[in-house]
Amino acid sequence: MRSRPAKVLIITYYWPPSGGAGVQRWLKFTKYLPSSGWFPLVLTVEQEYAAYPFKDASLYGEIPLDVEVHRTKALNYFALYNRDQSKIPHAGFASGKDNGLKGRVSRFIRGNLFIPDPRKGWNRYAYRKACELIKSENITHIVTTSPPHSTQLIGLRLKRRFHHIKWVADMRDPWTDIYYYDMFRPSLPARMIDRQMEKNVLIRADAVITVGQTLASILAGKAEGLENKIHVLPNGFDEEDFEGIAPTLPGKFTITYVGTLSPSYPVEGFISALTEIRSGGRPVALKFVGTVPEPIREMFPAEEDGNSPEFIPYCEHPVAIRHMMDSSLLLLIIPDHPSNRSILTGKIFEYLATEKPILFLGPDDGDAARLLSVCGYRGIFGYNDVAGIRDFILRVVEGKPVKRSGHHLEYSRRALTVKLGELLDRVL
Helix, strand or coil: CCCCCEEEEEECCCCCCECCHHHHHHHHHHHHHHHHCEEEEEEEECHHHCCCCCECHHHHHHCCCCCEEEEECCCCCHHHHCCCCCCCCCHHHCCCCCCCHHHHHHHHHHHHHCCCCHHHHHHHHHHHHHHHHHHHCCCCEEEEEECCCHHHHHHHHHHHHCCCCEEEEEECCCCCCCCCHHHHCCCHHHHHHHHHHHHHHHHHCCEEEECCHHHHHHHHCCCCCCHHHEEECCCCECHHHHCCCCCCCCCCCEEEEECCCCCCCCCHHHHHHHHHHHHCCCCCEEEEECCCCHHHHCCCCCCCCCCCCEEECCCCHHHHHHHHHCCCEEEEECCCCCCHHHCCCCHHHHHHHHCCCEEEECCCCCHHHHHHHHCCECCEECCCCHHHHHHHHHHHHCCCCCECCCCCHHHEHHHHHHHHHHHHHHCC
């Protein structure tokens, strides 16, 4: 705990009414930081100028009443190549592959003309406002959180102007190593520019935070001498989000997936295991909460009684938690990509908070698998381990033990914010 209060400026593009896990990370940190002697101010983009893939008005209620939120204009570059602003791309267009001419051209424009990303249209407005706040509020520390990684360039510019400022760069996802990066067809010059931007941020930041050890190692390899400034501070769950929501078991055994599915998420092994279970006379219902493109929906077969899987569009956070709590088994899939060992999704921590059985499909030596294993979960399988997946689901159906004793309370948002406060204390 600090002997005196200090102010920290949080610079984030995603803030309510934007939805998604990236919003919740700093929304929750902001909620609990004052208890560690740090008083946050938030700088974000005005809603009418923002490009949000999802909106969640329920998150407005999470903003602490005593936290100042400053909003600015932005240039919405998405409008230049995507006229339908009701369909802002997310996850790097990973939610679906439009291989028509329009899709290919859009991705090429994104990867070569908007480096590091189209949301950089916010930067000059945010920089100007940040300068005002640093001077008027006697700010000593700033935090930039990404994606979008263009936000890190705001911190880089501020650090160059205000030498006394301590800058913490929070990277929730890989930058040039993200699993969908090559979908943008970046040219060699574009790749070089992007990599140099990433390297400059990592070198100039006073500290770098990321969500998992594998990503920390990837970032540390970008330049010499970075190891000691990179810190792992994972996502987590807020216990208050689960208060008053009792876990239930649906009348029919139900497997629930929350989040996005795209062609990068292998589901064939799971479908084969499910087919074998149903052919053995075991009824299993499927529920998907989030974005699932039509071609992938068509891959999932109907039940023996003809009932189709339930597909629920992206919904507000409390509703998503309710769906998790009303499940028999939660499904978690990691995209199939060489960098997938570093993927540690935000929803995994809320899955843990439900204390429901979890079926994980992905690399068994990745950060997500290690986290589940440490917390006592056994349902960790490769994408095509049909027998293993089938037998695990049957164990859950039959009510057999599928979880060892393990600890997950260290991933509560409150506990993680204590660690963040300690890190800010050290960066002096």
